[in-house]
Structures are given as structure tokens and as C-alpha cells.
Amino acid sequence: MGVRIVIDKLAVLNPFAKLPDEATATRAARAGAVGAWLTGVGSIIGAATIFLRFDTYLAKMREAALAKSAGQDPAATQAMLATMGPTLAWFTIGFTVVIALVYLWLGVVQWRRQTRMIPLLMLLFAAYGLLTTALSFATNKAAMELVPPLQMTFSLLLSTIALLCFIAGVRGGYRLHALRKAG
Numbered sequence: 001m002g003v004r005i006v007i008d009k010l011a012v013l014n015p016f017a018k019l020p021d022e023a024t025a026t027r028a029a030r031a032g033a034v035g036a037w038l039t040g041v042g043s044i045i046g047a048a049t050i051f052l053r054f055d056t057y058l059a060k061m062r063e064a065a066l067a068k069s070a071g072q073d074p075a076a077t078q079a080m081l082a083t084m085g086p087t088l089a090w091f092t093i094g095f096t097v098v099i100a101l102v103y104l105w106l107g108v109v110q111w112r113r114q115t116r117m118i119p120l121l122m123l124l125f126a127a128y129g130l131l132t133t134a135l136s137f138a139t140n141k142a143a144m145e146l147v148p149p150l151q152m153t154f155s156l157l158l159s160t161i162a163l164l165c166f167i168a169g170v171r172g173g174y175r176l177h178a179l180r181k182a183g
Contacts, residue, residue, distance in 0.1 A: 012172065013164045025175035029110070032119030032169015035162040036107030039126070042158045043100035047093045049151055058089055110169065114176050119169025126163045130156075 011017050012028040019025045050057050062084050069077040103122075110118045133156065147155075 012168045015167050019175040022179050025172045026114055028168040028172025029114035029176055031165045033107040033111035035165025036103045036110060036122055038158055038162045040100040040103035043096050047096040050093050114173055116173030116177055119166045119173055123166035123170055126159060126166055130159055
């Protein structure tokens with residue numbers, strides 16, 4: 001019986017499922033909040049990975065920059081490498097944590113208000129992120145040495161699930177808006 005309840009609640013993630021009533025539309029809109037929380041947690045995991053592998057991250061970042069700058073002006077290469085110090089890595093960690101906090105906060109707002117715009121913006125960001133990741137793999141420009149394969153796989157899986165949550169959130173938000181407007 002418990003499994004059936006979970007399956008019924010997960011049915012809102014189906015982009016083709018009907019949202020017949022307000023309760024179903026609310027669950028779908030709240031799925032957008034879950035997607036925001038998943039994205040926020042994924043960002044925190046990414047920041048923690050950089051923090052835990054700080055020296056390795058800096059070394060790999062410099063190696064990738066050297067590989068890209070082959071055949072360029074040596075002075076420009078040295079200037080670029082000079083900017084790639086611990087400050088850049090700390091900035092990356094800090095910025096990632098701030099973005100994660102914004103995602104977590106937007107998830108709380110979406111859970112309480114069941115809007116249309118928050119999951120729509122998140123959907124656009126998630127789609128852009130997945131497309132740029134796929135494009136970087138296709139053009140072989142992904143900085144694979146900076147991100148371990150297991151983390152990349154986890155990140156792509158989390159992003160795909162979040163994308164489904166954002167689609168459900170948009171659908172639920174629009175359905176709730178229509179139901180409230182009609183009634």
C-alpha cells in the first residue's frame with residue numbers, strides 16, 4: 001500500500017499526465033520546489049568536492065589552461081596562470097554556495113506559493129546547463145580532469161531528475177493558476 005502512494009505521488013513527474021484537480025496540481029507545483037532543492041544540494045556537493053580536493057583542483061585547472069593556451073603568447077599564458085591561484089578556487093566555492101542557497105530559498109518560496117515563474121526560470125537554467133554539458137561532451141571540450149566521472153554522472157542524473165521536477169512545477173503552477181482564475 002505504501003509503495004502505491006509513492007507511485008501515485010511520483011506520477012506528477014510524467015510530463016504527459018493529466019492534472020485534473022487542485023490537489024494534483026499542487027503536488028506538481030511543489031515538485032518544482034523539490035527540483036530546486038535537488039539542484040541546491042547538488043551545488044553544495046560540487047562546492048564540497050572542490051574544497052576537499054582543493055590542491056588537485058588547482059593543479060588540474062592550471063593543466064587545462066596550459067593545454068588550451070598551447071601556441072599562444074607565453075606572456076599571456078603566464079598572466080592567465082597567475083590569476084589561477086587559491087583566490088579563484090575560493091571564489092568558485094563561495095559563488096557555488098551562494099547559488100545553492102538561492103536555489104534552496106527559491107524552493108521554499110515555490111513550496112509555499114506554488115508559482116509558475118520560479119519553476120519556469122529553473123527549467124530554463126536546467127535545460128541550458130544540460131545542453132551546455134552535452135555540447136561540451138560532443139565537442140570534447142569538457143574539463144573532464146576537473147570533475148571525477150562519478151561526480152559528473154551523479155550531477156547529470158540529478159540535473160535530469162530536477163529537470164523533470166521543473167517541468168512538473170511549471171505544469172502544476174499553470175494549472176493552479178487556471179483553476180484559481182476559473183473558480
